[in-house]
């Protein structure tokens with residue numbers, strides 16, 4: 408396979424071993440005579456794939472037994488609505504922390520269902536930091552506290568988990584899940600779109616503490632109720648079977664790599680190399696305060712924005728692709744999720760140095 412280093416923010420690169428296994432099993436999954444895409448989701452073959460994927464995810468993330476793992480559709484964007492629909496439970500308001508573009512969207516959606524109190528925000532700092540926890544204006548009667556541990560567009564990541572007592576903590580982990588070990592027991596709901604560290608687009612994972620299931624608002628579509636999915640092992644309707652299978656292969660790959668501790672070690676090292684290259688030059692810059700720099704999404708600008716197009720096209724010529732920054736912030740962004748090998752970061756760092764020499 409002629410493969411490029413793909414720095415896409417999502418859908419993102421998948422581990423080559425996973426793609427190879429999927430290719431081998433494409434037309435005939437383990438002697439079944441059919442592709443996973445062609446299987447009934449209720450047949451014993453797919454049931455075994457589904458159960459193994461969940462068991463492996465539980466093992467990797469050490470998910471306690473009082474949490475359900477739901478394999479859903481609709482993307483993280485649907486969770487922006489499902490969270491208030493399921494968690495308000497008669498309350499009128501929820502607390503939100505705003506540290507970037509995705510948090511802003513989560514807030515806009517929640518406002519359709521409840522009063523949103525933005526209890527901390529880094530909007531004035533142009534989302535370059537995370538507000539210190541002792542400045543948050545939390546409300547004791549909030550239904551939950553929501554934040555975005557890693558803002559994919561701005562590249563800003565929490566380096567702490569807030570303590571909110573009895574008020575459940577809800578997190579959009581789309582772009583940081585599986586990047587390092589986390590203590591699941593600190594959260595009420597963890598949700599993530601799959602298309603970064605989990606697998607292909609189309610699958611959304613929600614890890615929900617059991618006591619938060621079963622209180623959905625009346626008159627909402629049944630598909631928005633965590634309970635219907637929990638009671639039916641995520642098979643109330645046809646789930647995204649192929650994405651679920653691929654996610655299972657990714658979980659297996661994480662286990663083979665050495666689990667979350669090892670993955671975290673590799674991620675920290677990759678991020679450190681890239682930030683060192685940026686900070687060590689006057690030509691490249693990253694605006695995020697150092698303690699809150701993302702391990703997964705590294706935005707950077709060139710000293711002269713007129714060179715952006717040249718940078719992108721020369722990078723592409725050497726097999727480094729999808730480095731264009733999000734349209735809302737411009738510049739570049741290198742997303743270096745789990746599947747990006749260290750060699751990809753090394754290649755980018757060398758290219759950046761060489762580009763600076765010629766154009767800087």
Ligand code: PMP
Pocket residue numbers: 416417481482483484485509555557558559560579580581582600601
């Ligand atoms: N939240 C975050 C942090 C994201 O990065 C994204 C997608 N880039 C979303 C939400 C939206 O996810 P989806 O497209 O799966 O709805």
